[in-house]
Amino acid sequence: DTGVSQDPRHKITKRGQNVTFRCDPISEHNRLYWYRQTLGQGPEFLTYFQNEAQLEKSRLLSDRFSAERPKGSFSTLEIQRTEQGDSAMYLCASSPPPGQGRLAVRYNEQFFGPGTRLTVL
Amino acid sequence: GQQLNQSPQSMFIQEGEDVSMNCTSSSIFNTWLWYKQDPGEGPVLLIALYKAGELTSNGRLTAQFGITRKDSFLNISASIPSDVGIYFCAGQLMYAGGTSYGKLTFGQGTILTVHP
Numbered sequence: 001d002t003g004v005s006q007d008p009r010h011k012i013t014k015r016g017q018n019v020t021f022r023c024d025p026i027s028e029h030n031r032l033y034w035y036r037q038t039l040g041q042g043p044e045f046l047t048y049f050q051n052e053a054q055l056e057k058s059r060l061l062s063d064r065f066s067a068e069r070p071k072g073s074f075s076t077l078e079i080q081r082t083e084q085g086d087s088a089m090y091l092c093a094s095s096p097p098p099g100q101g102r103l104a105v106r107y108n109e110q111f112f113g114p115g116t117r118l119t120v121l
Numbered sequence: 122g123q124q125l126n127q128s129p130q131s132m133f134i135q136e137g138e139d140v141s142m143n144c145t146s147s148s149i150f151n152t153w154l155w156y157k158q159d160p161g162e163g164p165v166l167l168i169a170l171y172k173a174g175e176l177t178s179n180g181r182l183t184a185q186f187g188i189t190r191k192d193s194f195l196n197i198s199a200s201i202p203s204d205v206g207i208y209f210c211a212g213q214l215m216y217a218g219g220t221s222y223g224k225l226t227f228g229q230g231t232i233l234t235v236h237p
Binding site for chain 1 (some may be wrong): 125127151152154156161162163164165166169171209211213223224225226227228229230
């Protein structure tokens, strides 16, 4: 299986700039998640897509953040007017749909990509 | 919001020793997952638990889903240097009607150092 991929792996930007990250989930996985992780902490949930529908958003996802998954495959996360507090690792994960053969008991498992490390100067 | 308390925060052990770490929650979870994360990388799934009382092994790793559905532990036997990393527990809530929305809540992590 090709795993979850994320691009870019690292992004350095100046405060006030916009940035966009991309996530390509594992093929056949219809659910996609974005998390944010700061140093010394576990990942925190940002948002969740099932196919192209965004079904849940965290309070952490301020108005400056927007996520899309237009065709139900890859997803993008955009941060507008970046702030220094946005510096973190942004992680994407995907899950298989339930009830499909050997994947039937694995639908709650989430497989993470390598992350995008954002530094806002 | 929901919180997972993971302990210990860090462990320093000798190669060959066994390791145990655990997570407790104030909420009931329907799924517990254990991940390992290396610096600069995303978490890698180690073990998934789906039923209260379930005990599951993956090589030298063993994890259990607590009977109360509010806790889980992970054991690593005969540790080796490549076990070094940060271990996270993660729980997934069961919402009304049995539907899980998919969001994972993570513990703070256990930093494991193995001395050869």
